[in-house]
Amino acid sequence: MKPFTTQAEIFKALGHPVRLRIVMALRDGGEACVCHLEHDLGLRQAYLSQHLAKLRAAGLVSDQRVGSNVFYALAGGWVAELLSTLETETCPRCVKRQASANGSLTSRPGRSIPA
Numbered sequence: 619m620k621p622f623t624t625q626a627e628i629f630k631a632l633g634h635p636v637r638l639r640i641v642m643a644l645r646d647g648g649e650a651c652v653c654h655l656e657h658d659l660g661l662r663q664a665y666l667s668q669h670l671a672k673l674r675a676a677g678l679v680s681d682q683r684v685g686s687n688v689f690y691a692l693a694g695g696w697v698a699e700l701l702s703t704l705e706t707e708t709c710p711r712c713v714k715r716q717a718s719a720n721g722s723l724t725s726r727p728g729r730s731i732p733a
Contacts, residue, residue, distance in 0.1 A: 624677075631676035632704075636661065637669045641678055645698045649682075649691040 632638055636659075643658055644650060652670070656663050670690055673679045680693045692698055 627676050628678065628700075631672055631678055632700075634669070634672075636665075637673055640666070640669055640673060641692065641697060642701060644679065644690060644692050645701055649689050651687040651689050653687070655690070 632641065639659055640655065643655060647654075647658065650658070652663055652666050655661070655666050655670075659666070670679060670681075674681060674690075677693055678697055679690050682689050682691075
């Protein structure tokens, strides 16, 4: 296997907005079955299942069957840590792009954006 392939697959899986919403919902709400995610996220079961399969293949979520339900959870604490980092650390270029779209050029406290 080529170097960084595993890491690339993780970021590729998180690169879709729906999959990112799913892992954040699991982080915030804990273990959930597809029916709970369907209700919480307002998405169809089949659509969720396809995305959950990709997240499982990337090693981001684990699953456990209980009767007729399959419950999903984050695969480990490292996933929650990665999500927290994504939320708190924003690249200056992205902040600048968002600020200019809003009509102002501001950055997070302690960070300066080059003009």
